[in-house]
Amino acid sequence: MSQFYSRRNLEFLMTEVFKIEEVLKLDVYKGHDLDSIRMTLDAADQFAERELYPFFREMDQIEPKLDQGKVKVHPQVRAIMKKYGEGGWISASAGDEFGGMNLPIMVSSASNFIFGAANFSASVYPQLSMGAARLIETYGSDYLKETFVPNLYSGVWQGTMAMTEPDAGSSLSDLKTKAVSIDDENDLYRITGQKIFISAGDHDGVGNVIHLVLARIEGAPEGVKGLSLFIVPQKMTNEEDKVVLNDVKTTGLYHKMGYKGTPIVHLSFGEQDRCYGHLLGEPNEGLSQMFQMMNEARIGVGLSATAIASSAYYASLNYAKERVQGRKPDEKNPNTPQIPIVEHADVKRMLLQQKAMVEGSLSLLLNCSYYADMAKAGTQDVKEIYRLTLDLLTPVAKTYPSENGMLATSNAIQIFGGAGYCRDFPVEQYYRDMKIHTLHEGTSGIHGMDLLGRKIIMGGGIAFRAFTEEVSKTIKKVKMEILELTRYAEKLNDALFRLQNVTMRLSTMAMKEKKEVFLMDATLYLELFGIIAVGWQWLLQAIPSQIAINENRGDEFYESKLYTMRYYFEYELPKSESLITRLNSADKLLIEVSKDHLI
């Protein structure tokens, strides 16, 4: 059996770091307990091993094809969707109404992580259905819910998110897709426009594709304030109750560097002026509604990036333990046997980078899930503050794993040497699959602007204060209770202090300078934020590990946690220094340099 993630680590995070017991005490989750959660993870493991992992390479090699206007995908996709549905994974966090398991968000995040590590491309299809179904559950009329949600949850239909257009990618205010009301009573509209980069936007693994489309109702305001959300199915039932094709045409299939198991298509709506869509929720509220799905999708992107890096880590770890090459630098006798490369310092460094990135990112993402559960069902006093913190951390939890995942998968290749560059081993696929994560659901640059330009300054900095208080609480706890970790707590405290200073400096700048100046280094600010947020996660993980060791419950797992934390504080946290130097500089180079100097 191939290992693609560590179950022990996942449970450690869920039970010892984030106390899922607290979550399970919430009224809404009362049907579950630790044992049932473990059984759920067992089932996820089995599903991942049997149905997903065996097809991971093949789905990369046998790409989707566009054949006579219809996308054909790997035949296993149909089986996967069906079994995802049967297993209840698509409706995992949905409530009773549609037969959902009503699992805590932390648990559905955990299972999505397992699925992504086993087969990233395969795991995208159901996640999109899940997001679409939940949007319809939240905003749809009974009619819409009954019509669309059950088939999405059962895996019989596919859901999508259709935002991007040829002239509007990052700039959502420029979306042009048009909606004209034809039937006020039924909220039915005629849709025309082009949507590009639609993941799973058409394929033969399902019976129907349900697009959630952002469009502008005739006469609506300009910009993002005039966007509404529509349900546009590929097939509809007509007045005679016959299933007919809606006027949605697949006009192109993108050929990608990686992520090849999922088709991404170009869709044309209403070429024959008979494309129908149902308005979902209120007119002109489309963007904020869509952001429910987007925000979950962004956490999903972070989880996928982490999952891919996890799989790459175990592939390279196993190789490093088996592959024999070279000797210790102090051993000069060429007659001594060669040693496994895991014993070379530089290989250990590259393994620790991967491990620190994977386990640190997963910790941050499960922390976000914890906040999401609390914001959904916690007591009134914590709800709002956790929602704000989750909002703040979303761009970080999306971007840190995506950006650092590139380095992690690159290191996985390095450990294989030249062999890692070849398709005989999976690591080159991980490297290719990883790169989509810095692009979709908003590029890293867009998330930098989201963090600094929106989340940090919102409510006079209330979310940022909530975040720093959470981190400070961890630091204080360590200083009071776990002396062995004090020096790391101090390092983190120092970094946090500097982050606060930089944030203050930038917030002051926001008031005095043009927005462009304030935001010029937003991507670097996001990078800095990520390093410190994940440093915090490492301290959080070190606490129960050190306690276990102090209480003589220590084993290699806990020791390994402390070594990896040490790696993080020695090799990763210092990267904050360079960023702080730049962020404190007064040089407005990026504003002053013009396109004429880019030659």
Added chain:
Amino acid sequence: MSQFYSRRNLEFLMTEVFKIEEVLKLDVYKGHDLDSIRMTLDAADQFAERELYPFFREMDQIEPKLDQGKVKVHPQVRAIMKKYGEGGWISASAGDEFGGMNLPIMVSSASNFIFGAANFSASVYPQLSMGAARLIETYGSDYLKETFVPNLYSGVWQGTMAMTEPDAGSSLSDLKTKAVSIDDENDLYRITGQKIFISAGDHDGVGNVIHLVLARIEGAPEGVKGLSLFIVPQKMTNEEDKVVLNDVKTTGLYHKMGYKGTPIVHLSFGEQDRCYGHLLGEPNEGLSQMFQMMNEARIGVGLSATAIASSAYYASLNYAKERVQGRKPDEKNPNTPQIPIVEHADVKRMLLQQKAMVEGSLSLLLNCSYYADMAKAGTQDVKEIYRLTLDLLTPVAKTYPSENGMLATSNAIQIFGGAGYCRDFPVEQYYRDMKIHTLHEGTSGIHGMDLLGRKIIMGGGIAFRAFTEEVSKTIKKVKMEILELTRYAEKLNDALFRLQNVTMRLSTMAMKEKKEVFLMDATLYLELFGIIAVGWQWLLQAIPSQIAINENRGDEFYESKLYTMRYYFEYELPKSESLITRLNSADKLLIEVSKDHLI
């Protein structure tokens, strides 16, 4: 016409920064002058545009195939090799004896850079022939020279470098390929063994493939001291003067992530015990001989990585100037027209990172070529010191572009957004092609050990002192003569001072500690060294640029140089701080952590 590099920049480096006039004054190059060099570059441009660039994508898409034991490559390869030969590019830096152009190494580096930017895979074939031919020229008997060199230079035959074996990649001391003398007079040996990862090791674009094979003569010492170098042709003439196949079998073809235009093969020598090879040079001197080719190849790797990044830079720059998306952060009116993305600060940053990496790396590589020319043909007093500096800088010039090239090509993709992840644009290919550079001709980790474990400490640190003196000379010149640049000179001086301290600390450690401890962070030391060496290159480039501006000869090119230098000092040089923090730490984590903690 697609732009894949800047001719103005190349000439700026050759004439204004590195004073090729000085090189042209050397006796050995007296046949050339500036005009003839420019004509040579014109010819290189034409060749690259007509014969290389048009096939860049296609050679990626139509991969080499192994068909009945023979590798078939893209048909253009035959034309390319022939025209490379006819154009005199393979023998460019060879002397009269074989009709070479006897070009300065700086000029052949420049033309290789142009070819690599146009079509990396295509540029590898002739470079390998060039290296093999030069080795035979240096160490071969008249018979060997006459037999092999002319056909290698004419592009009719292919040369290769066959070192790696299944159980000996980074660890050359474990090479097992065997040579048994059969004819002392002719230095003919019977060769048996396996060689893997042989670039251009077999293909139908040439009439013969000449392998330079490292093998161990029966009874030779263990380790690298017992390696000898052999010329093993794929086809030989037998005693009746008939061309017959030598016993060299292509047993496998690697399928790679990128670099797909060049086949890499697995070769089996002497399966039928009738594989013949000629000893080249002296027995047991194979490794040091091979390193002539290897060191040139390593500079070649740096050039290729820089060339790919150059091509990616211009692709993303042109896209950024054409693609219209979004508005300035201060513009809230969605009715105003969208702007070209080159005007967004974060896009400028990503372009500047690429430009700084490309032009900084190319500068370092041409500086190395300058040293190579001087070491080859300069006066006695500079020869040795330039040879040492070149030796020291080789791992840096190989690794800096390779590692930073990954970030550069990643940024190129980011600028294209989702489109960059698709095969409709060339940037995803650049990203895939780039990754081989941190692997072949020694991984980055191996080069870290080479730099710190060998080059830095050799001769009591003589090469390191020569390097710091060169950098200090530049700093002093700026401080004395070009006041506008003083603050950058001071920044570099500060970084250099810290590098010297770290180096001193590590050298002291080398005497007190085990070699393993001394070398544990060698890769980070190499990274640090690269950042500072390229910072020096930026100061070197800033000097003539600032002078031109001060003398009212300034134009956008020179201004652009100063902006890019500023970018480097603001955004790249600070990365040295994090590395220095780690390198000054006393934590021996990488030694203390064991494989049992990597779980």
